Amino acid sequence: MKRRRAEGVESRRGPALIHRLPAGAAAYVFEEAARRRRAEDRIVQGLRAAGYREAIVPSADYLAPYLTHLSAREERELYRFVDRHGDTLALRADFTIALARHLAPRLAPGSSLERVFYRGEVLRGGSRDGAGAEFYQIGAELLGDPSAAADVEVVERCLEALEAAGARGAHVVLSAVGALEEMLAPDASGEPARRLADAIRERRLSDTDRIAREVSAGFGQRVRRLLEGDLPPGDPLLDRLGAGRESLVRAAGALSGRRGCRVALDVAEPPPRSYYTGFFFSVYGESGGEPVAGGGRYDDLYGAFGGPRPAVGFALGLEGVVGGSA
Amino acid sequence: MSAPLTVAFPKGRIAAPLARLLAGKPLEIPPFSGRGLVVDVSGKRLRFLVLKDFDVPTYVRRGAAELGIAGSDVLAETECDLPRPLEFPFGRCRFSLLAPASLENPFPEGRAVRVATKYVRLTRDYFDRRGMAADIVPLAGSVEIAPQMKLADLVTDLVDTGETMRANGLVEVEKIRDVSPHLIVSRAALARRRREVFGLLEILEGMIAS
Numbered sequence: 001m002k003r004r005r006a007e008g009v010e011s012r013r014g015p016a017l018i019h020r021l022p023a024g025a026a027a028y029v030f031e032e033a034a035r036r037r038r039a040e041d042r043i044v045q046g047l048r049a050a051g052y053r054e055a056i057v058p059s060a061d062y063l064a065p066y067l068t069h070l071s072a073r074e075e076r077e078l079y080r081f082v083d084r085h086g087d088t089l090a091l092r093a094d095f096t097i098a099l100a101r102h103l104a105p106r107l108a109p110g111s112s113l114e115r116v117f118y119r120g121e122v123l124r125g126g127s128r129d130g131a132g133a134e135f136y137q138i139g140a141e142l143l144g145d146p147s148a149a150a151d152v153e154v155v156e157r158c159l160e161a162l163e164a165a166g167a168r169g170a171h172v173v174l175s176a177v178g179a180l181e182e183m184l185a186p187d188a189s190g191e192p193a194r195r196l197a198d199a200i201r202e203r204r205l206s207d208t209d210r211i212a213r214e215v216s217a218g219f220g221q222r223v224r225r226l227l228e229g230d231l232p233p234g235d236p237l238l239d240r241l242g243a244g245r246e247s248l249v250r251a252a253g254a255l256s257g258r259r260g261c262r263v264a265l266d267v268a269e270p271p272p273r274s275y276y277t278g279f280f281f282s283v284y285g286e287s288g289g290e291p292v293a294g295g296g297r298y299d300d301l302y303g304a305f306g307g308p309r310p311a312v313g314f315a316l317g318l319e320g321v322v323g324g325s326a
Numbered sequence: 327m328s329a330p331l332t333v334a335f336p337k338g339r340i341a342a343p344l345a346r347l348l349a350g351k352p353l354e355i356p357p358f359s360g361r362g363l364v365v366d367v368s369g370k371r372l373r374f375l376v377l378k379d380f381d382v383p384t385y386v387r388r389g390a391a392e393l394g395i396a397g398s399d400v401l402a403e404t405e406c407d408l409p410r411p412l413e414f415p416f417g418r419c420r421f422s423l424l425a426p427a428s429l430e431n432p433f434p435e436g437r438a439v440r441v442a443t444k445y446v447r448l449t450r451d452y453f454d455r456r457g458m459a460a461d462i463v464p465l466a467g468s469v470e471i472a473p474q475m476k477l478a479d480l481v482t483d484l485v486d487t488g489e490t491m492r493a494n495g496l497v498e499v500e501k502i503r504d505v506s507p508h509l510i511v512s513r514a515a516l517a518r519r520r521r522e523v524f525g526l527l528e529i530l531e532g533m534i535a536s
Contacts (some may be wrong), residue, residue, distance in 0.1 A: 171517040173517050202410055202411075203516075205531055206412070266516075284513070284514045284518060
């Protein structure tokens with residue numbers, strides 16, 4: 001009987017699948033699991049103490065409401081399936097859109113500030129080497145406040161959460177959607193401005209110099225500062241920004257004295273997700289190639305789900321902080 | 327003192343001209359000898375990881391190397407979206423669709439064309455753009471012999487001088503894209519070691535220009 005059962009397992013699923021993990025998946029047991037939970041508990045404790053309330057959203061949801069908020073690449077990363085009614089669902093790849101979808105209808109119009117946090121697994125596929133297919137995300141959102149002070153609060157909460165999880169050292173890159181184009185606008189417009197912005201974002205040194213020289217003789221030096229991406233808060237290029245300047249400068253000021261934290265104003269940094277509309281940031285740890293946390297402002301998202309209000313938030317991947325699949 | 331900057335170095339077709347460039351002033355990196363795949367260059371605070379070409383983006387993206395050198399073919403195939411500050415003036419070639427010289431019509435009628443390649447994604451994208459069905463046969467190398475051995479109708483591969491292509495009875499049907507080597511840099515390295523990274527980039531930019 002035992003022999004037949006073993007043969008059955010082998011023939012139906014293959015012996016290797018008993019031990020094999022899907023690309024990017026991870027299992028944690030014993031002390032490793034306990035270590036993760038302790039880090040999570042410390043983060044959650046800090047968020048609760050700061051007045052953030054928990055929200056729980058489904059781990060799978062209808063795909064359609066999400067599609068307009070995803071880039072082509074983000075859409076390709078989704079794990080999707082068809083349920084027994086024939087509807088296409090996707091596994092949770094990000095909390096922010098899910099939270100907006102489920103929270104917006106429950107918020108009274110014009111209601112006051114809301115501070116919300118969430119935690120749970122997210123799944124993203126599509127990477128050739130399987131990196132980070134499943135990871136545990138913890139994040140928080142501040143709803144109803146369009147101010148630079150709200151942006152600064154969220155960055156500070158993010159760094160506190162990283163510290164609570166045991167992260168040593170944070171390299172924070174501050175940026176804003178459209179800031180690069182705004183800084184180029186007085187000198188370049190149309191097709192040259194678009195090509196220049198692309199070259200700066202890809203940090204293509206010679207292309208950037210060449211296109212800048214085509215625009216004007218003295219433009220190259222200013223543009224090189226944008227490409228190298230470490231503008232001092234007093235840099236006159238920042239004066240070209242509209243409302244976005246205040247968030248960048250205030251956040252840089254607030255973080256500059258923080259122990260173990262280094263800040264760069266880099267308008268060539270790409271936003272972590274495509275739904276960001278203004279200020280955003282990425283946090284890199286002392287090792288690894290991907291940000292351990294990121295966040296920013298997505299003021300259009302709640303409106304798309306019937307509860308318009310400004311929103312800013314952050315999320316961190318626990319694996320990036322306490323170790324595990326990178 | 328901080329750790330050396332780590333550069334992922336491809337050991338494929340651009341290794342030789344790249345080594346010649348790096349041997350020039352002011353870097354003067356001596357040729358990598360022996361079988362060691364991690365090479366520390368004393369006095370330069372540089373470490374080179376000698377890797378398969380297709381592994382370079384993974385090392386840089388996952389933060390095991392701050393910088394790396396890879397062809398635009400590899401970067402496109404691996405969907406690598408890391409910044410690529412420098413393009414090298416050697417190792418340029420093209421990624422092309424190749425067919426047996428004896429074949430009158432490279433695209434068979436009545437069935438999907440069978441294509442052997444190391445570049446599954448680029449090949450699939452090419453046939454998608456053409457609106458044609460293709461049965462792609464993934465291979466790790468020596469793709470040029472696939473039509474002779476009846477493994478595939480066509481091949482997509484890099485063409486430099488065309489010598490290997492002709493030696494295997496193939497002709498170029500269409501150039502799909504130009505290919506050139508690029509230096510890529512991790513965004514994490516920019517955040518952590520911006521000055522050092524741009525310092526090295528400026529040196530390399532000067533070496534390329536001279």
